[in-house]
Amino acid sequence: MDLRKLKKLIDLVEESGITELELTEGEEKVRISRATQATPQAIQQVAAAPAPLATPAAEAAPEPMQGHMVESPMVGTFYRSSSPEASAFVQVGDTVEVGETLCIIEAMKLLNEIES
Template sequence: MSTQDIQQLIDFISQSGLDEVNIETTDLKISVKRYGSGVPVVAAAAPAPAAPAPVAALQPQPVAAPAQTAAAAPTVAAPKADSSNYVTIKSPMIGTFYRSSNPETPSFVEVGDTVSEGKVVCIIEAMKLFNEIESEVSGRIVKVLVENATPVEYDQPLFLVEPI
């Protein structure tokens, strides 16, 4: 079984909603467990005739979480009833969203703050690199759509901005 076959199996299992699957053949043993909506943990072992098989942990590619992330993320403030004129600042990459440069400093922006083009609004950590995300629009922050220190996807909405 190739790594691609294993990845396809993981994708299938993640879409099925199962939390645990064990597959065992004469050549391979795979155990897939997932807790909550996190990334599945996969362990595979090849049998050895005389000795117990060593367990090798495979690093699967992260499985995209269902589109429930934005709905499940707590919000900081409620938007006005008419949100048609708001501009969304979206994540340019996959990573971990941070509202400030470290836990001891205040957030880059709060609800009600006025931002201009080029002002840093958050940081997204991707592969141990901290990337400053700048506003592409001038306006007032109306809503923060993502909880601090949570994973974000590419093009996921982060902030709602009322243009000036």
């Protein structure tokens, strides 16, 4: 492809406003692309959300929990039983004795029994 033809193609791209032109003639292939100028986008102001309405002060208080809460000494995956086929160590509402296994916590590939 000669230089005059390339110049005409460049002028065509500039005049027409297109951003890219690709032309193939036989084994010759030419791609002309021009950088586009980013158009500044208008800044939109978002109105602040209205303040939430006051909630009634007389909401029902949660019932106090009966019994004793046992917290795990570590973070990990909680298992109710020793295997998927086995029954749970304890059920909700069960009375448990001191030292009874409540669950298993898996932390760092170690299985840790949590006792009451």
